[in-house]
Amino acid sequence: MALDDVKHIIHRCFRCGYCKFNHSYSDFNCPSYNKYRFETYSAGGRMWLIFGLINNELQWSDNLANILYACSTCGNCVENCRFVKFNEFWVDIIEAARAEAVKNGFCPEKQKNLLERTTNPEMFNPYAEPNSDNEELKKEYNLLDKAEWVYYIGCTSNYRQKDLRDSTLRFLKKAHIDFTLIDEHCCCSPIIRTGQISPVKDFMNYNVEKIKETGATKVITSCAGCYRTLKNDFEKFGVEYDFKLYHTAELVKQLLDEGKLKFKSNYDKTVTYHDPCHLGRHSGIYEIPREVYKKIPGINFVEMKRNREDAYCCGAGGGVKIGYPDWSVEISKERLEEAKETGATVVSSTCPFCRTNLSDANDKFNMGFEVIDLIEILDQLDIEITAD
Amino acid sequence: MNTDQILKDLQNIVGKEFATNSPEDLYIYSQDPGASLPRPVDFVVMPKTTEEVQNIVKLANEEKIPLVPMGGGMTLSGLVLPVKGGIVVDMKRMNQILEINELSRYALIEAGVSTGQLLAYLNEHHPDLQPAIPDAPPSATIAGNVLIHGSGYLSQKYGDHGAIVNGLEVVLASGEVVKLGSCAVSDYWFARGPIPDLVGLFLSSFGTMGIVTKLSVQIFPKPKFREIVFGLMKDEENIPKLLLEITTKEFIEDVILGKQDKPEWMKGYIFFMVYITGDSQEDIDTKIKILKKTYRKNGARYMKATQKMIDLYIEKPIFASGAADFRKGGGFEYVGANMPLEKIPEAYRRGAEISIKYGIPPTLGSRLIGQTHNIVMFFSYSFNRADPDDMQNARNALEETNHLALELGGIPWKGELGAQKLTLQKMDPNYKKMFFNIRQMLDPNGIMNPGNWSEEEN
Numbered sequence: 019m020a021l022d023d024v025k026h027i028i029h030r031c032f033r034c035g036y037c038k039f040n041h042s043y044s045d046f047n048c049p050s051y052n053k054y055r056f057e058t059y060s061a062g063g064r065m066w067l068i069f070g071l072i073n074n075e076l077q078w079s080d081n082l083a084n085i086l087y088a089c090s091t092c093g094n095c096v097e098n099c100r101f102v103k104f105n106e107f108w109v110d111i112i113e114a115a116r117a118e119a120v121k122n123g124f125c126p127e128k129q130k131n132l133l134e135r136t137t138n139p140e141m142f143n144p145y146a147e148p149n150s151d152n153e154e155l156k157k158e159y160n161l162l163d164k165a166e167w168v169y170y171i172g173c174t175s176n177y178r179q180k181d182l183r184d185s186t187l188r189f190l191k192k193a194h195i196d197f198t199l200i201d202e203h204c205c206c207s208p209i210i211r212t213g214q215i216s217p218v219k220d221f222m223n224y225n226v227e228k229i230k231e232t233g234a235t236k237v238i239t240s241c242a243g244c245y246r247t248l249k250n251d252f253e254k255f256g257v258e259y260d261f262k263l264y265h266t267a268e269l270v271k272q273l274l275d276e277g278k279l280k281f282k283s284n285y286d287k288t289v290t291y292h293d294p295c296h297l298g299r300h301s302g303i304y305e306i307p308r309e310v311y312k313k314i315p316g317i318n319f320v321e322m323k324r325n326r327e328d329a330y331c332c333g334a335g336g337g338v339k340i341g342y343p344d345w346s347v348e349i350s351k352e353r354l355e356e357a358k359e360t361g362a363t364v365v366s367s368t369c370p371f372c373r374t375n376l377s378d379a380n381d382k383f384n385m386g387f388e389v390i391d392l393i394e395i396l397d398q399l400d401i402e403i404t405a406d
Numbered sequence: 407m408n409t410d411q412i413l414k415d416l417q418n419i420v421g422k423e424f425a426t427n428s429p430e431d432l433y434i435y436s437q438d439p440g441a442s443l444p445r446p447v448d449f450v451v452m453p454k455t456t457e458e459v460q461n462i463v464k465l466a467n468e469e470k471i472p473l474v475p476m477g478g479g480m481t482l483s484g485l486v487l488p489v490k491g492g493i494v495v496d497m498k499r500m501n502q503i504l505e506i507n508e509l510s511r512y513a514l515i516e517a518g519v520s521t522g523q524l525l526a527y528l529n530e531h532h533p534d535l536q537p538a539i540p541d542a543p544p545s546a547t548i549a550g551n552v553l554i555h556g557s558g559y560l561s562q563k564y565g566d567h568g569a570i571v572n573g574l575e576v577v578l579a580s581g582e583v584v585k586l587g588s589c590a591v592s593d594y595w596f597a598r599g600p601i602p603d604l605v606g607l608f609l610s611s612f613g614t615m616g617i618v619t620k621l622s623v624q625i626f627p628k629p630k631f632r633e634i635v636f637g638l639m640k641d642e643e644n645i646p647k648l649l650l651e652i653t654t655k656e657f658i659e660d661v662i663l664g665k666q667d668k669p670e671w672m673k674g675y676i677f678f679m680v681y682i683t684g685d686s687q688e689d690i691d692t693k694i695k696i697l698k699k700t701y702r703k704n705g706a707r708y709m710k711a712t713q714k715m716i717d718l719y720i721e722k723p724i725f726a727s728g729a730a731d732f733r734k735g736g737g738f739e740y741v742g743a744n745m746p747l748e749k750i751p752e753a754y755r756r757g758a759e760i761s762i763k764y765g766i767p768p769t770l771g772s773r774l775i776g777q778t779h780n781i782v783m784f785f786s787y788s789f790n791r792a793d794p795d796d797m798q799n800a801r802n803a804l805e806e807t808n809h810l811a812l813e814l815g816g817i818p819w820k821g822e823l824g825a826q827k828l829t830l831q832k833m834d835p836n837y838k839k840m841f842f843n844i845r846q847m848l849d850p851n852g853i854m855n856p857g858n859w860s861e862e863e864n
Contacts, residue, residue, distance in 0.1 A: 029792040032730035032737065033439050035478065035545025043522025043544040044530065055452055055499055056426065057479065058434045069791075070433055081428050101731055 019254055021072070021114040027104045028069050028111060033062035037095035037108070040328040047094045047324065049331050049338075049349045058085055061095030061108050068115045083124040086115050090349070091211050091336030093299035097327050109300075110254075112336075116213025125214065129337045133214040136221075142203040143173040144340075150176055151201035159187050167197035168234040168261075170225075170248070172241030173204050174370040182370050185397035186240040186266055193273060194405035197238070200228040207243040207296075210251055212337040222257040229261060238264040240393055242369035243335070246296035265297060266393050267307040267368050273403060274313055282400035284316030287388075289395075290362035291319070292353060292376065293329035294369030307368050307392055314395065320360040322353075330356065332367075334375035350379035354387060364388045366395060409448070412469060416451045416493070419461045424452040424499065435476075435486075435494045439730065440739035441789060441800045442484030442822055447474075449493045454500060456575065456583060456619040463617065464581040466493060466853050474855050475613040477550025478520060480542045482739045483822035485554070485612050489857025495617060497547065503527050506625070510596040511535065512572050514622045517549040524548055528625065536560070536628040538570050541726040541773075549618055554820040555610050555744075557775050557782045560626055562653070562660045562681075565776040567623075568609045572597055575620035576608060579849035587622065595622030607844065610820070613855035615848055629683030632659065633690045634716055636709040637678035637701045642751040644705030645676060646778075649747065651700050652680060653777040657693050659683050664771035664784075665754055668732070676754065678706065679719060729769060735790025737797065738769075741804055742819040743785070743811030747778045756810055757785045764803040782819060783811070826859050 038060050040047040051060045058067065064086060070076035091109045099105035119125055125133075132144045142149045152171070155161070169190060175183040190197050202225055206218045229237060239245050245265045252259065273279040291311060297303045304326040311319045324330045333339070333349025354376060357365045365380075365387045367373055377389040409427065416425035426432075427449045436444040448471070453459045466473045472492030479486050486494065500516035501523065507514070513524060522544025524537045540551045540558035551558070555568035564570060573587025573595045586605045589595040598605055608615050639648065645663065652658055660681040667673045680697060684690040698708040729738040745753060754770055761768035769786040785807045789800035808818050808825040812832055818825035830838060841859070848854075 029790070030731055030734060030736040032727050034480070034543040034727040034730070036543055036727075039522055039544060042526045042529065043520070044526035055424070056431050056434070056450060056496070058431045063434050066434055066437070067430055076430065076433055079429070082430050085430055100727065103731070 019110045019114050021068070021111070021118050024107050024111050024114060025072060027107050028065055028072065030101065030104060031062050031065035032101070033057070033066060034100070035060065035062060036098045036100050037061040039098055040094070040324055041098065045324065045330075047098070047328065047330055049090050049092065049333055050088045053345060054088065059088065061099070064089065064112060064115075065108070068111060071115070071118070078119065078122045078124045080124065083119045083126060086112060086119060087126055087129060087212070087337060087341055089336055090295070090331050090333055090338040092295040092331035094331070097299050113211060113213055117215050118213070120213045125212065126341055128341050129212040129214070132208045132212055132337065132340060136204045136206070136209055137217050143177060144204060144208045145173055145177040147177040149203075152199040155187065156199050159191060161198045163198060164233045165196045165198035166234060167195050167236045167238055168200055168229050168232055169197050170202060170205070170237050170239040170244055171199065172239055172244040172370065174243070174374060175241055179370040179373055179391075182240060182373065182391045182394055185391070185394045188397055189266070189393055190238070192401065193269070193279070193403040198232050198234070200225070200232060202228065205244040205247040206251070207247040208337065210247065211335065219255050219257060222252050222255055226257060226259045229259070234261055236262045236264060238266060238269055240266045240370065240391070242294035242296035242301075243371055246300045249301055265303065265368065267303070267310055270310050270392070270396065271306045274310065278404045280402045281313075281315050282402055285314045285395060285399055286316040287364045288318040288320060288360075288362045289364040289366050290322050290357050290360045291325070292322070292332060292357070292365055292367040292372055293326060294367055294372045295329070295331050295335055297368055298329055299327060310392060311366070314399070320362050322356045322360055324356060332372040332375045334371045339371075339375060346375060347379045347382055350375045351383050351385070354379055354383070354385045357387065358385070362387070364390060366390050366392055368392050407448070407469065407471065412465070412471065413449060415465050416449055416462065419465070420451055420453050420458050424454075426450050435496075438479055438482060438484055438487060439737060440482030440484060440822070441737060441787070441797050441804065442487055445484070445487040445489060446491050447488055447494050448491050450496055451493055452496045452499045456577060459495065459577045459617055459619050460581045460583065462493065462495060463577050463579060467579060467581065467851055470851055470853065472856050473613075473617065473853050475617045477517065477547030478542070478545045480546040480550070481554060481820045483820050483825070485820060485822075485858065489823065489855075492853075497549070500619060504620070506532055506535070507594070507596070508532060508535065510594060511625050511627070512595055512622045513537065513625050514595050514620070515548060516620055517547065517618050519548050520544055521546050521548055521551060534628055535625045537623070537625050538564060538567050540567065543727055548623060549621055552621065552623060553609055553618060554612070557773055559660060562658060562774040562777065564624070564626060566780065569776075570624040571605055571609070572622035572624060574605055574608055574618050576616040576618050578616045579851065579854050583619075584616075589622065612858045614845055614858055615854065629659070631684045631687060631690045632720060633682050633684075633694065634711070634719055635680045635682060635694055635697045636711045637680065637706045638709045639676040639678065639706035640674070641705060642676050642754045645750050645754070646747050648678075648700070648704035648706055649774065649778050651704050652697070653774065655693070655696065655700075657682050657684060661774040662771065665758065666769045667767045677709070729786055729788055732767065732769065732788035733790045733796070735788070735792060735796065737791040737800070738786055738788040739800060739804060740784045740786035741807040741811055741821070741825070743783045743816035744775070744819050745781050745783045745811065745814060745816035747781055749814040749816065750781055750783065753783050753810070753814055753816070757783070757807065760785065760803055760806050760810065761787070764799050766800070766803060783816065823857065827861065830859065830861055
């Protein structure tokens with residue numbers, strides 16, 4: 019979405035400040051406003067700055083770019099803005115303004131790395147890792163080239179959270195899912211969020227083509243970021259696909275509902291769930307993972323004070339982790355402190371990027387949690403899944 | 407002014423990250439959501455403690471730089487936009503709720519506590535108590551609201567929100583800290599007196615007397631049951647007798663009335679929203695019957711509202727900011743005139759005429775303050791922020807309305823600079839003299855939000 023497409027909306031922000039809060043007003047729920055505290059760093063402040071840019075009352079500067087990039091695009095503003103006719107666009111507008119920053123040469127250096135790495139033909143991922151064509155995994159898990167499902171692993175799971183990836187692979191095998199892998203390139207979430215959109219459509223078309231080659235009609239991912247991108251962004255970039263998209267939590271829930279998944283062991287721990295912004299506020303999935311956790315025998319499932327639409331961001335998204343690594347982990351620390359209040363010993367999520375940042379905070383600040391994805395919990399349990 | 411040195415000094419006081427003069431920050435703080443034209447700001451600073459405020463004031467006094475204290479910045483009338491440049495002191499980092507006294511029913515808070523924050527805190531920790539908060543968004547601060555003689559929830563029952571102030575801690579222009587109210591004598595911030603009441607000097611003086619850093623406000627018991635009884639009236643002449651009759655009932659918590667052309671069902675009517683309280687549903691039902699009869703007897707009729715509508719208004723705070731999108735333009739401002747009851751019918755008539763003259767759909771409203779002792783009348787004008795002509799049109803309408811309010815015996819509330827000047831013109835000369843003398847004594851260098859309550863041309 020270009021800034022021109024939303025130009026007619028930006029000035030309609032009244033800067034009333036609902037966007038800073040959670041639903042009950044008990045907390046400021048916008049991570050960047052929480053940190054910087056100047057009005058400038060609220061969603062409303064950013065809208066007015068962007069309006070100032072459009073009107074030529076402001077000029078691009080490093081500081082202006084920094085203000086726009088110090089937003090984790092968590093969507094709390096979208097959730098809490100009371101102007102229902104157009105509140106859905108706030109994150110899109112931030113991303114569109116970042117695309118303008120890129121055009122004008124003001125993309126911050128650290129975020130530029132995301133594009134350089136992602137477009138590097140040796141990598142195709144933002145982690146600067148050699149591209150994995152996933153052929154070895156296919157061999158290891160005995161996966162054919164053609165299948166009903168594609169497991170779209172995503173870069174974070176494939177290069178940073180391999181336990182999560184492997185747990186997913188094992189789960190899919192246990193569930194007798196006929197699936198395969200593709201030589202995937204980045205879903206483009208990191209470069210879309212940071213406004214570096216020039217190669218996005220090509221990447222999307224590539225991935226869709228690769229999926230088509232497998233003959234799959236269903237695509238599953240264990241990454242909330244990939245899920246949000248495939249679900250919401252492909253259409254915005256004019257890339258169509260005809261497969262059905264699943265997050266792993268949705269498949270697990272379906273198997274439970276159909277009575278195919280049986281637990282044979284207990285998980286005797288107190289667990290709290292961190293809603294990933296990309297699965298929650300961006301995709302509207304709140305209850306499905308909860309229903310899965312609650313069905314695990316032995317589990318003591320507890321909620322953090324801010325949950326579902328009110329969940330506080332882990333601080334990794336929107337290019338914040340690469341752009342502001344120390345602050346990003348401090349945001350996760352705040353989230354873990356909230357988790358502490360619940361008495362949980364396990365903080366679980368359904369997003370490898372949240373898992374990464376929460377784990378980083380857990381380690382850095384010795385918070386003493388076990389940070390683990392839902393699918394990894396299932397991997398630790400003795401489960402039985404019947405085939406169709 | 408040695409800008410670099412002053413920034414450095416401010417950063418030494420509050421920490422590097424909480425003092426700024428970046429063009430982007432100054433751009434944001436040079437404008438508010440109302441119709442005022444932008445006014446330049448030199449610095450923005452966010453103190454965390456009273457001592458930091460003292461040090462900022464001392465620095466400003468040495469350098470003769472204006473200081474403009476800011477809460478939520480939601481007055482819409484430009485009160486936190488510097489008239490003569492200077493430092494905006496954004497108080498929102500001073501956000502500690504220091505004490506809730508359940509027996510004497512007050513909240514002792516720092517000046518940056520938002521209305522939403524106090525509401526949520528009481529809901530969570532003291533569910534039997536409720537704050538008096540404005541119709542403004544939850545980002546408005548309690549201090550900002552009470553210091554402008556705010557009004558809103560519970561105003562009908564307990565008076566304007568200036569009246570709920572028990573005491574203040576203020577940093578004067580000299581840098582001294584003064585305590586006002588019972589806290590000047592006692593450890594308890596439970597009342598305003600009985601000592602000479604100087605709290606009033608700091609109400610509606612828009613930061614020209616000092617910077618409030620701490621305050622005690624009354625909080626109130628929450629009723630077990632609350633309901634809204636809607637009514638409609640064709641002829642505004644009947645407003646006074648209906649309001650007089652309604653306020654003879656002891657169970658009326660709030661009364662809001664209004665007239666607007668949108669949505670369609672409101673067109674041609676004065677609508678009433680009467681908040682009633684009770685101990686049981688049965689009690690409420692009886693009171694609804696009493697009110698229906700009161701409506702019938704006084705030229706109005708009961709209007710059955712949908713549950714959705716009741717839910718929308720019964721939760722606090724209501725979404726008053728909705729008016730900002732009436733012209734799809736992100737802006738509205740209103741003249742909020744405190745008025746005597748007898749002039750309200752004329753205010754509705756002539757207010758609508760002004761709206762029509764300026765091509766803005768009439769959006770008029772009012773709230774009772776302390777039974778019928780005072781009514782705040784809202785003459786609201788929406789505008790399109792992206793259209794400078796439309797904003798000028800709103801400013802013209804506001805100016806004409808200020809004249810009307812004063813002509814009718816009202817007083818513009820939290821008025822923008824133009825309204826302040828008109829009010830001063832009509833003010834008793836000796837009141838004005840006393841006010842200016844006190845201000846001169848407290849602030850000889852004229853650093854406290856200069857240009858406000860001023861007869862000078864800006």
